[in-house]
Amino acid sequence: MSEDPNGAAPAAPALRQRLAQVRGVSVPPRPLDARALAALAANPGCHRRALLDGAGVDKPRLAEALGVPSGFGQSQFAFMRGHAFEARVKADGGAELLRLAHACLGGGPAPDSGGEVPDLAAPGPAERVARTEEALRKAVGRPGGWTLLDHPMLVLEVAGSEAFLEPDAVVVHPDGGWSVVEIKSFPMLDGSADAAKVGSAARQAAVYVLALEEAAARLSGPLGAAPAVRHRVLLVCPKDFSNLPAGAAVDVRKQRAVTRRQLSRLTRVEELADALPPEVCFDPDRPAAELLHAVESVPAAYAPECLSACELAFHCRERARSAGDVTALGRSVRGELGGLTSVDEVLAAASSLPDTGEGGDPGAEATVAALRRAARLRTEALAAAGAGTPDRGPGCR
Template identity: 65%
Template sequence: MTSSSLPKQTPPQGTAPADRQATVQRLAELRGGPDVPQRPLDARALAALAANPGCRRRALLDGAGVDKSAVAHALGSPAPFGQSQFALVRGNAFEAAVKADGGEVLLALLCEHTGAARPDPAEVTVPQLTADGPAGRAFRTRQALIEADGGRWTLLDHPLLALEVAGSTAYLEPDALAVHPDGTVSIIEIKSFPILDGSADPVKVGAAARQAAVYALALEGLRTVRESALLVCPKDFSNLPTGGLLQLRKQIAATRRQLRRLTRLEEIAAELPEGVHFAPDQEPAALTAAVESVPAAYAPECLSTCELAFHCRDRARSAGDVVALGRSVRGELGGLTTVDEVLAAASGDPDNAAAKDPAAATLRRAAALRAEALAAAEPATAPGPEAR
């Protein structure tokens, strides 16, 4: 594989210290106070946010570090979100196995897929990245990347990267980074789902590629990132590691574009009513009002990526919003945004404004076909005694 220098991202403009401190204080207030722990904004959350950049609700709550799972429970709409304990234990055990012996297995797989010469384990540098707090770990990672010696391999185990997103700093933790002798960096993602007969679940592979793209954005300006990341998974039904390459160029371009579309957090927070916060231990009515004060952009895909998805789905259904049926359906319906408008357009009533929408003719045809299908499916009426 040849390395490629990805398009450089213009570094975000620095925020004045006073403004930044005001934003940090405001986000702490939204969590319920400075004593409320901040939930980290990780690569998985950023990838999901990038896929739905129009959702201000998720952008603000994730950026402020609000515990959305606790909020969902308090609202009475908990979501079965996240990995099971068994999956977490299995994943941690697999990751520990492939990182044993100084990452010899990881580098062997990387060299196998990139065509590089396999290094002697004694010649691989594995810097210590421990430090107090996320900012300290991110600084140690940055220093290790800058100091990586060209001409030999460097393997970073669980580095921490910082990325500015919508006015908030996200700390991202790749499974591993490998600095090649030529100075380029490979992102390594370790997952517990299997690669069966050379292929894996495309949905899970796509999610891994989006996470890797977020890491690539955080690395810009530090090192040249290779255009492919290494995905390491169990082979078939064993615990033996195997790998494959994730192409990142398109994912990076799409993720960068989507993250740039996010409204800055201070702008969203400025539109909230006075005193609004998202502490889950407040009165249920107040918490509901606080959540509803931030516009959401629900789509069925949110059910697998956001803890508040059930709450937002219930609200979308109650409002009769067609987006609850999916983005593809919403796109087909044009200017018809509610279920009532869709039914009115399908009824054929010429006096209804919805009947003039370009999608109305298609809806009337679909309604007619549905009526025919239902009529054909009705069982024949049994003959009465007089007909026997």
């Protein structure tokens, strides 16, 4: 595998040069990670995010330059606490982590102590991928023991380019199975954690499972058969409000299937780059007016869910609201409104008179009828509330 000097995914020289022009030649590329890929899979119709992530654009700096900073990121205290918890979980050859893996996932006899922890250090991401796959091959060829891969490097092809991914850990069980481990700092209270946070962790782990499956497929020749990549991942969190680890098995088959399907629908990054005017560049040091033109030259698909997943979400929300786009109200509302794509169209339909003609679209007619009924009920409710509320006079609050 060829490699960009800054650690970006391999690409043909012409494409790599074009993406550097889009990103800004002096701006080092930001590598794709599992969190970004999970967000891409959740919104595959957003060409803006697909291009910016594929080109390695520095979206946090871009958002600041546009005057709509994202505010993403952990506090320094939370970051240090998370690292301390992860170090505790992996101490002594990962003895506690392997105990949790056996208790939650099985896969062979219980570990007596820590397992094999191979050295995966290498100078670049491509070399780390090779070192990881070599460690996996040796672990499967040495049955009967537990192996812990601490921060291995995996690779996954997305939209014609390769993303290097670094899970917290991968466990090789004595029976030869491979399991992804996600270590999070949110607590597990009485054996359960916040459902939204677990769902986010599951989507992220599903990306790692896909990448691990590709590694297994590449190793199926030397090993004789593709190793079993488990679709139940190990989630490790602090127990209650302590620093003691607790584990839970999370089935990510649904998230894996959805992620694979959505990632396959992404337009290839070279197609998006070729569609741009040659002068478009997302270098955050450029004037704000030029950056705004560059961002608006790539179509976006905003939804409220983007606020928790994309650094440019506040900018896209502002533009969607100013354009009266109903997607700013959520995907469910957008789906219910059918062909009505703007707030003005919705208001006009709600205040229109019934159509006595025939031959119209039944679906559209039902939507308009529902809007008229909702408008009528709202008017009646406001009238009733106004009639039952005494006038407290001007200046009253």
